[in-house]
Amino acid sequence: MTRGELRARPGTPDAPGADAAGPRGLVALYRRLSGLVAAPSVDTQAVATVMAGELGVLAAVVGPGGEVLAAAAPGMGIAEAAALVRADARSAVWPRTLEMAATVGRALRIPGPGRRVQVVAPVLFGREVPAFLLAEEDTAARDRPEALAGDDVLLLVAEHAATVVGVIAGRDRVLATAAGQVRGDLVSGLLLDRARDADQAAQWAEHVGYDPGVEHRVVVVSPDDDGAYGAGPASLLGEAEEHLLAAAPSALTVVRDTETVAVVPETADPAAVGATCARRLARGRVPDPDALWPVTVAVGGTVRAASEIATSYDQARRTLVAARRLGRAGRVLRFDDLGVHRLLLQIPDPEAARTFAREVLGRLATDRSERTVELLRTLARYFREDGSPQRVARVLNVHPNTVGYRLRRAEELSGLDLDAYRDRLAAQMALEILGEMEA
Numbered sequence: 001m002t003r004g005e006l007r008a009r010p011g012t013p014d015a016p017g018a019d020a021a022g023p024r025g026l027v028a029l030y031r032r033l034s035g036l037v038a039a040p041s042v043d044t045q046a047v048a049t050v051m052a053g054e055l056g057v058l059a060a061v062v063g064p065g066g067e068v069l070a071a072a073a074p075g076m077g078i079a080e081a082a083a084l085v086r087a088d089a090r091s092a093v094w095p096r097t098l099e100m101a102a103t104v105g106r107a108l109r110i111p112g113p114g115r116r117v118q119v120v121a122p123v124l125f126g127r128e129v130p131a132f133l134l135a136e137e138d139t140a141a142r143d144r145p146e147a148l149a150g151d152d153v154l155l156l157v158a159e160h161a162a163t164v165v166g167v168i169a170g171r172d173r174v175l176a177t178a179a180g181q182v183r184g185d186l187v188s189g190l191l192l193d194r195a196r197d198a199d200q201a202a203q204w205a206e207h208v209g210y211d212p213g214v215e216h217r218v219v220v221v222s223p224d225d226d227g228a229y230g231a232g233p234a235s236l237l238g239e240a241e242e243h244l245l246a247a248a249p250s251a252l253t254v255v256r257d258t259e260t261v262a263v264v265p266e267t268a269d270p271a272a273v274g275a276t277c278a279r280r281l282a283r284g285r286v287p288d289p290d291a292l293w294p295v296t297v298a299v300g301g302t303v304r305a306a307s308e309i310a311t312s313y314d315q316a317r318r319t320l321v322a323a324r325r326l327g328r329a330g331r332v333l334r335f336d337d338l339g340v341h342r343l344l345l346q347i348p349d350p351e352a353a354r355t356f357a358r359e360v361l362g363r364l365a366t367d368r369s370e371r372t373v374e375l376l377r378t379l380a381r382y383f384r385e386d387g388s389p390q391r392v393a394r395v396l397n398v399h400p401n402t403v404g405y406r407l408r409r410a411e412e413l414s415g416l417d418l419d420a421y422r423d424r425l426a427a428q429m430a431l432e433i434l435g436e437m438e439a
Helices: 003-008 018-038 044-055 078-089 094-104 153-191 198-207 236-247 270-282 306-325 350-361 370-384 389-396 400-414 421-434
Strands: 058-062 068-072 108-111 116-125 128-138 216-223 252-255 260-265 295-299 332-334
Touching (some): 044 058, 044 128, 044 153, 078 128, 094 108, 094 116, 094 128, 116 153, 153 252, 198 306, 216 270, 216 306, 236 252, 236 270, 260 270, 270 295, 350 421, 370 389, 370 400, 370 421
Parallel strands (some): 295 332
Antiparallel strands (some): 058 128, 216 260
């Protein structure tokens, strides 16, 4: 009996060794498919290519929505094979077929167009089904090696190939997760100044893609509600990271316990990036996203060298504290705009500073009647306008004599003498502490 006759009658009892040919062929193909996992650069396209080459079938990996992730067929390019798969995906029964395969968790054989047969095998990743392996052949024109000629071979190989695809996908996920963890650790190390020296900081920065030729600022986004903290992409902090990257794709980001931090190039306008992130987080969470945000955004000073990133982060953290002390929570505040508050932040007890302010301003600080508040704000405007009653009058749209009267009344209630340098300095500091000097 010739080799051609053996191929014409595969698996018949009269063929020498026919009983063993099938299992040996399957084992060999299984081994080849399994061996793909060992190659770190191999992806799911390699699985489809091996199946198409060994079995002479159309083989593909598709997503849950029918999107083609890999495709191969004898004598065709990837694009042509993918077009055939997309044509199948337009079938009305396609969604139901994928749903059924995912539900039963194993390969299904279904009739295809004409004399063709399709096998759909779910790619399992834990409880997820992130993809499906598709194999299709024309049973009348089947031309396989003798060792792979059985009717069940396509079903068996598809199931094994789906397992291999799942292992490759899982490996890629693990590698991506590990790479992300390493990246996050390096970014955190730069923020917290954990590098041994400037050279090591530069190496870490280079690894995560930091460009020392461009100025950067650290942006901190912190929820104003303690209950909003939490890890994972579904949390507010995770959403903040997504929005920051959407607004500045080249930013370096990391989610910490109570904040999301980004190192943003100055060219991207870090304050604007933080504000965009905050507005997007506000949608669906507050009635008016333009008037109120669920987070406070603090922006540090500019830096270039990787070893200076920790300085900008420290400035952003201190700015965050200042924003909340000054009643600026739910807004954006830059370290550059803090002015004298950079010094006030060094006071360990905020209440001690407020006590000082109340003592300096007397009844101006303790009497919250409308008339007294008006006097307090006129005094603050007087300092902002560099002691010019005329400019104060123009800003407040009142007569200069009215400004003069209010200032004298402010002196009476506080005991201050605005002609005395020390009193003016103490009064301005007190107003800064109380946040009255904010424009």
